[in-house]
Amino acid sequence: MPLQLRHLEFRRIALDLVTPFRTSFGVETRRDVLLLRVETDHGDGWGECVALQEPRYSPEFVDGAQLVVRDHLWPALTGGGPLTAAEVAHRLAPFKGHQMAKAALEMAVLDAELRAAGRRLHDLLGAERERVPSGVSVGIFDTLDELLAQVQGYVDEGYARIKLKIEPGWDLEPVRLVRELVGDDMGLQVDANTAYERSDIEHLCRLDEFGLLLIEQPLPEEDVVGHARLARASSTPVCLDESIVSLQTAADAIELGAAEVVNIKPGRVGGYLEARRIHDLCVDRGVPVWCGGMLETGIGRAANAALAALPGFTLPGDISASTRFYRRDIVRDPITVTDGHVAVPTAPGLGFELDVAFLDEITTASVTI
Numbered sequence: 001m002p003l004q005l006r007h008l009e010f011r012r013i014a015l016d017l018v019t020p021f022r023t024s025f026g027v028e029t030r031r032d033v034l035l036l037r038v039e040t041d042h043g044d045g046w047g048e049c050v051a052l053q054e055p056r057y058s059p060e061f062v063d064g065a066q067l068v069v070r071d072h073l074w075p076a077l078t079g080g081g082p083l084t085a086a087e088v089a090h091r092l093a094p095f096k097g098h099q100m101a102k103a104a105l106e107m108a109v110l111d112a113e114l115r116a117a118g119r120r121l122h123d124l125l126g127a128e129r130e131r132v133p134s135g136v137s138v139g140i141f142d143t144l145d146e147l148l149a150q151v152q153g154y155v156d157e158g159y160a161r162i163k164l165k166i167e168p169g170w171d172l173e174p175v176r177l178v179r180e181l182v183g184d185d186m187g188l189q190v191d192a193n194t195a196y197e198r199s200d201i202e203h204l205c206r207l208d209e210f211g212l213l214l215i216e217q218p219l220p221e222e223d224v225v226g227h228a229r230l231a232r233a234s235s236t237p238v239c240l241d242e243s244i245v246s247l248q249t250a251a252d253a254i255e256l257g258a259a260e261v262v263n264i265k266p267g268r269v270g271g272y273l274e275a276r277r278i279h280d281l282c283v284d285r286g287v288p289v290w291c292g293g294m295l296e297t298g299i300g301r302a303a304n305a306a307l308a309a310l311p312g313f314t315l316p317g318d319i320s321a322s323t324r325f326y327r328r329d330i331v332r333d334p335i336t337v338t339d340g341h342v343a344v345p346t347a348p349g350l351g352f353e354l355d356v357a358f359l360d361e362i363t364t365a366s367v368t369i
């Protein structure tokens, strides 16, 4: 049933992280999140834009995302009459890039459409499981002692797998010590966020002795051939994150032998429906996938849990408990981890219920067009 889009609210919120999250591309201490609320003739829907404040992970950033939605994407979306969520990507296709901005809009329309129909994202995507294994992403620290203390805390919380952020100078030793700490049975993987170069391939092969599940995006996002070379040289499976921005880039990276595993982030690929298509492709090609994270609030995490319940998501995702990053979430039913698993939300729509009072409290700006 097509929806008539009426208004769009840009809601900016400020959320402090419980502890600074350091990666090879920067330090996050506080999130400046853009939420989108669409008003339709069949009710409202919410989407979350995963663009960070600065364009250091990818070219997108939160102010830019808001601008492109306001001046380009929203006018194109509303210009063609009523539409379904499945048509959003097609209407936005004339605009290059801006996947995170597009994904947020599609998400809001999906939420409205699903709520109006009393359906769950889980069902629309064709997911089957009702709980998914939960992994945690661990940042870079000033000292190894701090790292080990953090990791021990996450082990105690029962996470099913640990991901360590690495960069040149923070790789072999942290990984060696964490492997010793968690034992050989714990799933362990690393993520470099493009911090290495082709000349580091030999060095990166030294990670092979630690029995890692995968190494995520060690080389620049454009360097697909470099990743293919590393994949041939190293026994650790090479996984791409930043390089995969669409179904086409996923297909090409797999064909080139650069993606032995794929990290699927809906925001990075333009939405949950494109994410589903990438999942299907990877299942067809026999490539394992897992669901990445972008420090989402309870809105994005609810939707990610539904996506990660698809059968091809055979590795634990970066779907940690809400408390991993936030003292208080903007939803009434924040994600929790039990026995190393996260329950897929059962409510209609993306599956969350907003904590409106708290949301209003942390709102820094609201504009409706």
Ligand code: OSB
Residues within 6 Å of the ligand: 057, 136, 137, 191, 193, 241, 292, 293, 294, 295, 296, 318, 319, 320
């Ligand atoms: O590379 O996976 C990444 C967070 C922000 C930007 C990029 C990444 C990450 C994470 C955090 O690793 C994962 C999470 O949200 O739990």
Ligand code: MG
Residues within 6 Å of the ligand: 191, 193, 216, 217, 241, 242, 263, 292
């Ligand atoms: Mg990553």
